[in-house]
Amino acid sequence: MSDSDVSARASDFDPQQLILRAKRRRNFSERFDSFSDAYVWVLAAIVALAYLFSAIFGLIFALLGQGIAHRQMPTAVWTLQELSPVLLALGAIYLLRLLLNLGPVAVNAAKADWWLPLPLSSAALRGSALRNALLTGIFASAFIGVLWLIVLYGLAGAFDPLLAGCALVCFALAGIVLASAGVVIQSFGQQRRAQRWIGRGIAAIVAVLVVFWALLTAKNQWAHNAVETMAGSVLELPAWICAAAILLALGVVSVWWAVQRNRHIGSRSLRSSGESQQRVLGALMQADGRAGTAPSTAAIGRRRPWGRRITANLPVAWRILVLRWIRGGYWQAAGGYLLLVMALAATVEQVANPLSAVVFYLGLGVLLTINVSRVIAPLLTQRQLTQHLGQPAVKLKRSAALFAVIYSAVALGLLTGGLGLLGVAHRGGFWWWCAAVVVGSLGVAAASLGHAQRKERDWESLLGAATSDATVALVLFSELATLVRAVASLAPLFALVLSPQTGIAWPLWMISLLFALPVLRLLVGEFPRSMRR
Numbered sequence: 001m002s003d004s005d006v007s008a009r010a011s012d013f014d015p016q017q018l019i020l021r022a023k024r025r026r027n028f029s030e031r032f033d034s035f036s037d038a039y040v041w042v043l044a045a046i047v048a049l050a051y052l053f054s055a056i057f058g059l060i061f062a063l064l065g066q067g068i069a070h071r072q073m074p075t076a077v078w079t080l081q082e083l084s085p086v087l088l089a090l091g092a093i094y095l096l097r098l099l100l101n102l103g104p105v106a107v108n109a110a111k112a113d114w115w116l117p118l119p120l121s122s123a124a125l126r127g128s129a130l131r132n133a134l135l136t137g138i139f140a141s142a143f144i145g146v147l148w149l150i151v152l153y154g155l156a157g158a159f160d161p162l163l164a165g166c167a168l169v170c171f172a173l174a175g176i177v178l179a180s181a182g183v184v185i186q187s188f189g190q191q192r193r194a195q196r197w198i199g200r201g202i203a204a205i206v207a208v209l210v211v212f213w214a215l216l217t218a219k220n221q222w223a224h225n226a227v228e229t230m231a232g233s234v235l236e237l238p239a240w241i242c243a244a245a246i247l248l249a250l251g252v253v254s255v256w257w258a259v260q261r262n263r264h265i266g267s268r269s270l271r272s273s274g275e276s277q278q279r280v281l282g283a284l285m286q287a288d289g290r291a292g293t294a295p296s297t298a299a300i301g302r303r304r305p306w307g308r309r310i311t312a313n314l315p316v317a318w319r320i321l322v323l324r325w326i327r328g329g330y331w332q333a334a335g336g337y338l339l340l341v342m343a344l345a346a347t348v349e350q351v352a353n354p355l356s357a358v359v360f361y362l363g364l365g366v367l368l369t370i371n372v373s374r375v376i377a378p379l380l381t382q383r384q385l386t387q388h389l390g391q392p393a394v395k396l397k398r399s400a401a402l403f404a405v406i407y408s409a410v411a412l413g414l415l416t417g418g419l420g421l422l423g424v425a426h427r428g429g430f431w432w433w434c435a436a437v438v439v440g441s442l443g444v445a446a447a448s449l450g451h452a453q454r455k456e457r458d459w460e461s462l463l464g465a466a467t468s469d470a471t472v473a474l475v476l477f478s479e480l481a482t483l484v485r486a487v488a489s490l491a492p493l494f495a496l497v498l499s500p501q502t503g504i505a506w507p508l509w510m511i512s513l514l515f516a517l518p519v520l521r522l523l524v525g526e527f528p529r530s531m532r533r
Helices: 003-012 015-064 084-102 109-114 123-156 161-188 191-217 221-233 237-262 267-286 297-302 316-327 331-347 354-381 385-389 393-421 430-452 459-464 469-479 481-488 491-498 506-524
Strands: none
Touching (some): 015 123, 084 123, 084 161, 084 221, 084 267, 123 161, 191 221, 316 393, 331 354, 331 393, 354 393, 354 430, 354 481, 385 393, 393 491, 393 506, 430 491, 430 506, 481 506
16 A cells, blocks of 8 residues: 555544544434333323323312311402412422523433544534423423313312313413523523522512411502402413413514523533433432432521530530531422411411311421431431531431421420410310420421431332332332331321310220330330340
């Protein structure tokens, strides 16, 4: 072979063409993986909607207290159907917040490590990420919209297929608009500022609700007509057609702007957004939201001065727990929930009834179990703390249990006192109520200890090894065992709410004490060996 042939072949070698051929060969497998992932998530959404349909109707039945006498509150000026437009607005706001947390334009770790450092045009990669962001917005908005339609038709008692179809079109268009807005915000790097403005928007909605509530309480006719018009417009087809036309125009403009701004999104933003999406995906696959709902470093930094005076004289284990509770913002979940249920019972018609009180206790029991477990988890799972703090593991676990009991007792006591002031709970039998709150807090604390020590689950192997529906149900029940224990320990409170005159049957006390026994043994200490024999 002559030197001219060798030089010609060497000149024909183009590294860029080689990389492009390798990229085209990977397109088929990547598209197939994307299709399979989309298929799985759509199927999971359909199954979730099937179960949520019954759950939402049951929740509406309990909140309205169908067939049960309810207390007529003089401050109850709303109906649940009149608040449905507010739910729709809040759903759109929280969807935008979710999209900003996800990116929404993102590149996974494999693509980011392989393609972004190369001296190639990333237009195709960015276009694919933009399409995924728009599809995520469409499907998420449609899912939220279907849930809202279930609530609306559950309250209205009538179903119009044409109106529902037009509403779904509006939800899909709204998802495109919100996703495009998220892309534009990401291109400017203003996610944090947008999150702050979203928080202010939620506060503005709450302020408007308070103003309208005050006007309705004062029998203002203008406010009454405005609320009736807004509540009735969601059941009118022309209103949805007009909304679809407006959203279509906004969608065209926003998509064009998002396409123009997509090329300005930096590689670091694409990579970090991909990591955020992977964390959220892992949290969903593991059914564990600890990674996705953990407080951000910026939020902890803002709250760092909080709690110094409160914890100055506390023991070191208690200082860790209280500072985590304050700076991590874990108090906001329970506090917001208590404010929400008290506002519903006081301002919404028919909600002040015993069935809704049971629902409030159920929600608080589940919320406390999850919330407290995240606060006390380091003392139970990080064994190195025993060396750093110079305290045995049993003492740390006892401090965590006592914190969980006190926190649960305060939350349950506040809910019970609020329901008593509103007249939903019977005020007689004060000591029975105190005993039920104490036993319930012990059970919730025991469930929190168990929930905090859960490990990651391999759902594929767990559900793949199941050979029947009964086995699948058994696996799911074992995973939800801690929440079931927390709810079962509140049985005396349920009995007092539903039937305050008949008292509490002794089996209910036995069930609650059985679930509270682990915390009692931990707080009191191990029984003497002679007694165990």
